[in-house]
Amino acid sequence: MPDDIRDNKALHRFELDADGHTAVAYYRLADGVMTFTHTEVAREVEGRGIASRLVRGALEQARAQGLKVVPRCSFVGAYMALHPEFLDLQA
8 A cells, every 4th residue: 555545543544645635435344344335535636536545545455455345336336347457356
């Protein structure tokens, strides 16, 4: 996982700082499955690939931990559909 993407376990979200804003990808973790529920990027920094970078890092972390993934967040689902290298993670 890139050093700039943090897994904030206390808040159940991955975080990425970008120009004074924090992009987040919320998840639930249970029984070896990470369920992504929502991804959020401030309007001021939209359109720079920040959400994609965040989700890629989060999926890489899930893989490193041997977790399966359920993309309840539409952005995470769309990202996985466009990046078939992560489809093996789907629960």
